[in-house]
Amino acid sequence: MAVGIFNLFSKRNSFFQRCKVDEATKLRHKYAPYYDIFDRQEGSRVWLKGKELILLSSNDYLGLSDHPSVIDAGKQALDTWGASSTGARVANGGRAYHRDLEEALAEFLEVEAVHVHAAGYLSCMSAVQSFGQRGDLILVDRNVHSSLWSGIHSCPARVEKFSHNSPGSLKKALSYEEAETPKMLVFEGAYSMEGHIAPVEEFLEAIEGQNTMTIMDDAHGLGVLGVGGRGTAHHLGVNGQVDLICGSLSKSLGSTGGFIGGAQCMIEYMRTHSKQTLFSAALSGVQAACAGEALRVLQTEPQCIARLWRNVKQYREFLLELGLDTWDSVTPAIPIVLGDKRKAYYFRQALLEKGVYTTMAIAPSVPPKKELIRTSISARHTDEDLDQIFEAFKYAVKKVL
Numbered sequence: 001m002a003v004g005i006f007n008l009f010s011k012r013n014s015f016f017q018r019c020k021v022d023e024a025t026k027l028r029h030k031y032a033p034y035y036d037i038f039d040r041q042e043g044s045r046v047w048l049k050g051k052e053l054i055l056l057s058s059n060d061y062l063g064l065s066d067h068p069s070v071i072d073a074g075k076q077a078l079d080t081w082g083a084s085s086t087g088a089r090v091a092n093g094g095r096a097y098h099r100d101l102e103e104a105l106a107e108f109l110e111v112e113a114v115h116v117h118a119a120g121y122l123s124c125m126s127a128v129q130s131f132g133q134r135g136d137l138i139l140v141d142r143n144v145h146s147s148l149w150s151g152i153h154s155c156p157a158r159v160e161k162f163s164h165n166s167p168g169s170l171k172k173a174l175s176y177e178e179a180e181t182p183k184m185l186v187f188e189g190a191y192s193m194e195g196h197i198a199p200v201e202e203f204l205e206a207i208e209g210q211n212t213m214t215i216m217d218d219a220h221g222l223g224v225l226g227v228g229g230r231g232t233a234h235h236l237g238v239n240g241q242v243d244l245i246c247g248s249l250s251k252s253l254g255s256t257g258g259f260i261g262g263a264q265c266m267i268e269y270m271r272t273h274s275k276q277t278l279f280s281a282a283l284s285g286v287q288a289a290c291a292g293e294a295l296r297v298l299q300t301e302p303q304c305i306a307r308l309w310r311n312v313k314q315y316r317e318f319l320l321e322l323g324l325d326t327w328d329s330v331t332p333a334i335p336i337v338l339g340d341k342r343k344a345y346y347f348r349q350a351l352l353e354k355g356v357y358t359t360m361a362i363a364p365s366v367p368p369k370k371e372l373i374r375t376s377i378s379a380r381h382t383d384e385d386l387d388q389i390f391e392a393f394k395y396a397v398k399k400v401l
């Protein structure tokens with residue numbers, strides 16, 4: 001009875017009808033390449049409807065999400081703190097685990113201060129939204145992550161896009177603007193879809209004397225690039241020269257959550273003005289403890305980073321030998337550009353047939369003609385995994401291309 005009444009009312013509004021007829025959702029259901037539910041996971045293996053698959057799309061670059069000491073740290077935090085602090089820190093107080101993780105991350109990133117959020121999306125969004133005011137200009141690489149766009153669209157600053165990873169295009173955008181206008185330069189350190197590293201040194205040269213604050217999303221650089229996994233700025237020798245570094249705890253640190261690091265006054269300003277910080281529940285003790293322990297492990301067991309790069313080298317060489325287009329990726333996030341959504345779909349299906357799970361990205365989430373299979377390699381992939389992955393790719397190339 002209750003369900004009947006609910007249906008009667010919900011059919012009356014246009015939103016219900018819009019959802020019912022939405023073409024993108026129908027297409028997704030027809031081809032169902034997203035929202036699969038795995039019944040089980042063990043390391044790099046997952047089970048989908050009873051079939052065992054190698055996960056080649058996770059961002060667990062160092063394989064720390066099930067490291068024994070990370071799991072122990074999470075269990076202890078659950079015993080000590082319970083499941084959640086059930087509120088924002090301004091409303092409900094912070095906890096010692098917030099302070100501990102923020103101090104550990106600040107030391108690791110070599111920044112004055114860090115703030116952690118319950119998701120990287122919130123951190124990246126607030127890194128932009130909190131600071132942009134009317135009259136400011138945001139200069140943004142057109143390929144940045146949706147979280148940064150959400151921050152950009154929710155503040156009143158003007159926006160100018162520049163071509164992906166192009167200091168020339170950035171300079172051109174700057175040439176139309178007064179030098180004294182307050183500006184923000186927004187980019188990713190290591191691009192999640194393309195596997196490209198930003199030319200940060202050239203960007204910094206371009207903005208010299210231009211009253212520009214820099215915001216770098218290093219979700220995919222942390223734990224992967226630079227000495228000891230300290231990230232893109234360290235990798236490029238520009239540490240200390242980027243104003244704000246934001247990112248996620250859900251990639252190399254194998255947990256869930258996000259962070260922003262920078263000068264103390266900027267983090268304090270963000271704490272005052274960020275809606276995502278003031279009005280959203282804080283990171284849980286379990287998430288914080290797991291991320292903190294993973295950060296400790298990556299520093300005490302550097303072999304996981306070495307293993308990751310060994311796997312990346314083998315995997316990339318193999319893909320290039322097969323003649324596949326990897327969009328010149330230089331990081332563990334390696335796209336296979338197929339340039340056509342049908343090909344991308346069938347290629348992914350062929351990999352699945354041979355027990356390899358990947359994700360498909362089609363326009364508009366990638367530029368037209370760049371439809372791709374997104375893959376990412378992990379330190380956790382074994383030699384046996386890599387052999388099976390190589391066989392699956394040979395099969396998919398033969399079957400689809």
Ligand SMILES: Cc1ncc(COP(=O)(O)O)c(C=O)c1O
Nearest residue numbers: 119120121145147192219248250
């Ligand atoms: C570049 C980039 N920034 C931010 C995020 C958001 O991080 P989270 O998944 O922790 O919300 C992601 C996650 O996909 C990302 O790839």
